[in-house]
Amino acid sequence: MSIKDRLRNTKGFSKGQKKIAEYILANFDKAPFLTATKLAAEADTSESTVVRFAIELGYDGFPDMQRDMKEVARQTLTSAERLIRISDTVDMDNVLMSVMKSDIMSIRETMNMIDVDVFNTVVDKLSAAKRIYILGIRSSYSVALYMSIYFRMIFDNVHLVGLPGAADVFEEIISVNNSDAFIGITFPRYSRRTVHAMEIAKNNGAYTVALTDSMDAPITEVAHNVLVARSGLTGFVDSLTAPFSVVNALIAACGIKKDKELLKKLQNLEQIWKEHSIYTMENKKK
Template sequence: MENKDLMRTIQVKFPRLSKGQKLIAEYILKHYDKAAFMTAAKLGVSVGVSESTVVRFANELGFTGYPKLQKALQEMIKNKLTTVQRIELSNDYISQENALKGVLKSDMENIRATLEKISYKTFDSVVNSLFGAKKIYIIGLRSSSALAEFLGFYLNLILDNVQVVAYGVSDIFEQMLNISEDDVVIGIGFPRYAIRTIEVLSFAQSRGAKVVAITDSLLSPLASKADFTLIAQSNMASFVDSLVAPLSVINALIIAVGLREKDKISNTFTNLEEIWQEYGVYSLKDKENKFI
């Protein structure tokens, strides 16, 4: 079922629903943003019906279970939530007392879902494309900028032809002025998607460059501009984006590239260790366990 048709489906089926199911339908139509992050049990309590009634309601709409209905609601709203709305939602399901456990469990679920969704074949194709690229551009704006910088830092130690594109003295498009079909652009973006990242991928596409998207869904606007899409789940009903699963995918990408360049990495880090020691980049301990 298309997400855009979900609310219409509820309205059409409403007259044929049972009394309890109508209460659920009315709640979702009015408070779909909150219902999207409620368990079947919690939704039942909020409406005043049993958990089994909620499950039957999902089945009545054509879903195989409540989780499928919940997923459809989340897909429908995740790009529309403002930061204020995210704060309100996080207050509903994560309290100050259970914040640590709630967030860690959510991140664990994101990694588990990513492991199931990501295409190993696509992952290998992305690695191959990086080795065939004349130059690699990486763009991730807003909250994704940390991911872009992390990926760029490590890839540049291995490949030497990596540029992280970001806001600065020159415009983003000026930084990519000489992009060609020999290059690869990696775009990183999660809800709410940064418009400029999408525009950059379109620009790269128009120049014939190979485009890689690291995003949360094949329905993402980044995916529509990409030759290869790596899916990493980032669901978090909060004002803070969950970037644990995307970072894990990026780690895997760095390691996969590094494994093909073992000798080069060994030489690079041997040289770096000498530089770090000479200039005291990292703290060291002497034999008496004192920092030097």
């Protein structure tokens, strides 16, 4: 049952709880971003009533209910609407700590949600693939790019799909076959193009992996395996801290899996970097 359905089912609610339910339903574009104290003030009730109400609805507490409301908001509010609501409800002096706490919570939730057996299967399948294709569009492109940089150190044939100036996404994956792996990365609001591209890859026989925020995300329907990583709502865009953490784990696990080949590549790279003075080793003068 969705949070909105729970709020509409007012049977058994106290007078104060009904006030809270009515306020949230009437102001769902704003309510998810309010603290328990502010929500109580807006609904003309007490903070303790708000906390008890969350528990009455089946949540562990108000933070748990608030995360559920934010999840719905992510799917329905535009970036502009998110910015307006965040600006109205978050004190500028608390932005830094608020965002960092939200990112910590996203990583904790990801640790509880991700299936370790699935993660290990993904590592095995990627390690056995002839070619690995990685696709992420818009903000997810940053995750895809980061993954591709380090995967190229580990694997011989890694393709980052959708590079600026490259051919159309669908043209780039036309030769994908059953010896390949395809990783699709998408978070709310989900990229239809990423979903369609991975569907083509799967139909061509490739092993497909989705990195997304929920098992209900559209891309899961065309994925052999799904890695779930929470993308926290910290402003007018989603935070990708947890997805980057999962990618770090994939890089580490694949590196360990192919440690002998990786060691040789890294030794060669270090020599090249040294010969061409790629990195500065000088410390700042004190």
